Amino acid sequence: MSGYFDQTVWVLGAGQLGAMLSHAAYPLGVNVNPVDIDAQTLPQPGKNDIVTAEREQWPETPVTNILAAHQNFANKNFFATIADRFQQKSLLDKLSLATAPWQLVCDETNESQLHQKLGERVLLKRRMGGYDGRGQHWLKQAENSQIPNDWHNNAIAEKAIAFDEEISLIGVRDKNGQCYFYPLTLNLHQNGILTASVSPLERLNKYQPVAEKMLTTLMDAVEYVGVMAMECFRVGDDILINEIAPRVHNSGHWTQAGSNISQFESHIRCVTGLPMIQPSVRNKNFMINLIGCDLDARWLAVEGSELFWYQKEVRPGRKVGHINFSKTGEKNIRTALEQMEPLLPERYQETIAWLTKELLG
Numbered sequence: 148m149s150g151y152f153d154q155t156v157w158v159l160g161a162g163q164l165g166a167m168l169s170h171a172a173y174p175l176g177v178n179v180n181p182v183d184i185d186a187q188t189l190p191q192p193g194k195n196d197i198v199t200a201e202r203e204q205w206p207e208t209p210v211t212n213i214l215a216a217h218q219n220f221a222n223k224n225f226f227a228t229i230a231d232r233f234q235q236k237s238l239l240d241k242l243s244l245a246t247a248p249w250q251l252v253c254d255e256t257n258e259s260q261l262h263q264k265l266g267e268r269v270l271l272k273r274r275m276g277g278y279d280g281r282g283q284h285w286l287k288q289a290e291n292s293q294i295p296n297d298w299h300n301n302a303i304a305e306k307a308i309a310f311d312e313e314i315s316l317i318g319v320r321d322k323n324g325q326c327y328f329y330p331l332t333l334n335l336h337q338n339g340i341l342t343a344s345v346s347p348l349e350r351l352n353k354y355q356p357v358a359e360k361m362l363t364t365l366m367d368a369v370e371y372v373g374v375m376a377m378e379c380f381r382v383g384d385d386i387l388i389n390e391i392a393p394r395v396h397n398s399g400h401w402t403q404a405g406s407n408i409s410q411f412e413s414h415i416r417c418v419t420g421l422p423m424i425q426p427s428v429r430n431k432n433f434m435i436n437l438i439g440c441d442l443d444a445r446w447l448a449v450e451g452s453e454l455f456w457y458q459k460e461v462r463p464g465r466k467v468g469h470i471n472f473s474k475t476g477e478k479n480i481r482t483a484l485e486q487m488e489p490l491l492p493e494r495y496q497e498t499i500a501w502l503t504k505e506l507l508g
């Protein structure tokens with residue numbers, strides 16, 4: 148072994164997040180081993196190895212049974228809480244952290260009660276397993292929409308939030324309980340999927356302290372170690388938590404280009420107990436998610452582009468890669484956006500227009 152220690156970090160799940168954790172750990176001399184939950188060859192973690200996860204929920208398989216039972220599974224007990232929206236919202240309430248008003252959809256819950264309590268538009272969210280806007284169902288009083296049959300006990304109901312914008316905070320907590328934060332990220336979701344992010348933005352600075360305080364409260368309460376992401380709605384000057392991810396997060400991918408320590412490296416440093424320092428962020432950074440598009444070598448010719456292709460089969464609505472940019476100067480930013488636009492499907496015109504407005508507007 149040529150690293151600091153002979154520990155391997157095993158990642159439960161072998162998607163793009165696991166791949167990017169490996170990629171970030173390599174120059175640190177840390178060995179990371181993402182494992183597909185359905186892998187035929189079973190992992191054999193050593194007693195002193197470390198386990199982390201790239202997903203908050205998993206079915207029981209031979210692989211997940213082995214990894215989840217490991218004594219050094221970072222934040223092990225927290226996953227079950229976060230994976231169930233009912234438990235997640237209950238914890239946020241208990242810690243007096245503001246979220247969208249909500250209630251559990253139980254056997255007796257009916258549509259009119261929900262509208263009475265939560266307003267004309269109510270968003271039902273499956274307790275488990277939803278992602279990228281899947282597992283959601285809108286109840287609109289004007290349309291007399293109904294709670295789907297098997298959603299009783301399996302969903303929560305949230306008030307529709309007329310937010311000004313969606314922002315997120317990527318936080319890091321090390322083994323000594325010290326917290327570190329990246330600047331707030333502004334996010335664009337289209338059809339429930341994150342399409343683009345920007346950070347830092349000067350106008351968001353005033354929300355940074357309150358957001359950091361909220362995430363610190365949560366991370367301290369559960370003695371978290373590693374990277375945690377907090378998705379928020381900004382409503383006027385108020386910040387409401389939308390949801391929490393106990394892992395590296397898509398809205399932090401820009402840190403690969405815009406920070407000396409990416410979110411992936413931060414997570415690896417913390418779970419292994421390596422020294423952590425405050426990440427230093429440079430330039431204006433933006434990320435474009437590649438959703439359902441074919442790989443295109445012309446992206447590589449755009450000045451300053453940093454492509455991450457996930458090597459997944461391309462399907463409509465599926466995240467298959469992202470491109471980061473870390474830039475200074477309006478002219479450089481404009482040039483990159485203008486060069487990117489014709490290289491993406493037509494539906495990205497709205498995305499590029501949003502980035503242009505937020506970065507240059």
Ligand code: ADP
Nearest residue numbers: 247277278279280281305306307308336339390
């Ligand atoms: P996931 O990201 O796991 O699919 P979210 O709870 O983050 O689930 O919801 C996805 C998107 O749906 C959010 O980013 C936001 O755009 C929208 N959304 C979620 N909750 C609400 C709400 N209470 N009111 C309005 N829009 C919402």
Ligand code: MG
Nearest residue numbers: 279378389390
């Ligand atoms: Mg979300």
